[in-house]
Amino acid sequence: MTGVIIDARINEYTSRDPNPNVPWSPEEIGEAARACREAGASIVHYHARDPETGAPSSAPELYAAAAREIRARCDVLIMPTLGAGQIPDLDDRFGHIEVMAKHARSRADLVPLDFATTNLPMLVTELDGGPALVGDDLYYLNSVGMLKELARRTRAAGAVPMAACWNVSSLRLLSAFLATGVFDEPCYAELFCTEGGLLAGHPGTRAGLEAFLACLPEGRSVCWAIACYGANALPLAELAIERGGHVALGLGDYAYPELGDGRPTNADVVAAVAERARAAGRGVATPEEVRAILRA
Numbered sequence: 494m495t496g497v498i499i500d501a502r503i504n505e506y507t508s509r510d511p512n513p514n515v516p517w518s519p520e521e522i523g524e525a526a527r528a529c530r531e532a533g534a535s536i537v538h539y540h541a542r543d544p545e546t547g548a549p550s551s552a553p554e555l556y557a558a559a560a561r562e563i564r565a566r567c568d569v570l571i572m573p574t575l576g577a578g579q580i581p582d583l584d585d586r587f588g589h590i591e592v593m594a595k596h597a598r599s600r601a602d603l604v605p606l607d608f609a610t611t612n613l614p615m616l617v618t619e620l621d622g623g624p625a626l627v628g629d630d631l632y633y634l635n636s637v638g639m640l641k642e643l644a645r646r647t648r649a650a651g652a653v654p655m656a657a658c659w660n661v662s663s664l665r666l667l668s669a670f671l672a673t674g675v676f677d678e679p680c681y682a683e684l685f686c687t688e689g690g691l692l693a694g695h696p697g698t699r700a701g702l703e704a705f706l707a708c709l710p711e712g713r714s715v716c717w718a719i720a721c722y723g724a725n726a727l728p729l730a731e732l733a734i735e736r737g738g739h740v741a742l743g744l745g746d747y748a749y750p751e752l753g754d755g756r757p758t759n760a761d762v763v764a765a766v767a768e769r770a771r772a773a774g775r776g777v778a779t780p781e782e783v784r785a786i787l788r789a
């Protein structure tokens with residue numbers, strides 16, 4: 494069994510309350526990547542944020558600057574988001590990856606494609622008036638045609654597409670993409686459980702993960718990683734490590750008050766996975782090993 498691939502999901506669009514260690518600026522992203530690499534991560538996934546306010550940004554220069562800051566410090570694989578799943582125009586969605594690809598120092602290694610068109614409702618329970626369902630108009634728009642085109646553009650940008658799977662039908666689509674050559678084998682896929690009120694993924698429970706695992710593409714070479722938005726992913730990480738899988742997690746998904754002084758860094762979270770990987774006798778994969786597996 495190979496070493497555990499750890500993808501550090503360092504910031505998403507998460508606020509610094511309650512955990513102030515969420516990186517925003519390119520320098521902070523670079524520094525978080527370096528520390529995560531040292532702790533055992535082989536991939537870093539980030540979203541560009543306004544360096545002062547932390548507001549979501551789609552500025553290609555911020556994406557490229559963050560990649561340069563990462564590459565100046567370490568050899569981790571770089572996986573920026575495509576973000577903005579509601580943008581139907583692929584030029585707008587993919588533009589920053591193409592800008593990044595103009596220079597080797599800022600090129601993306603992996604690009605995540607969301608394998609579902611899905612609603613993104615949140616069940617909010619802490620409101621005075623009782624539970625409420627919010628986000629009526631939030632959704633990811635990812636037609637099969639869009640995904641094929643994004644996979645093609647990803648390769649043209651010198652990167653490898655990653656399958657972000659939200660449910661069992663995402664896995665069926667991945668199987669079809671592998672059968673028809675849209676994706677190459679071995680491929681890397683992240684299986685998304687969602688908690689904290691987000692209803693789009695599988696529940697972040699053993700049953701939620703097992704449902705994914707029961708439906709992995711048969712006879713195909715898929716490196717799968719568990720991800721859990723909105724909850725502590727470490728229990729699922731233990732199960733994934735035991736089952737030959739990999740782990741994607743970080744402060745972008747959850748603040749991890751259970752660790753250390755209650756305000757861990759991304760590297761502390763990665764270290765908690767690496768410790769479990771070593772205890773299970775697998776250890777962690779290096780970026781070099783991941784590049785060799787995925788030809789990234």
Ligand code: ZN
Nearest residue numbers: 505538540574
């Ligand atoms: Zn993301």
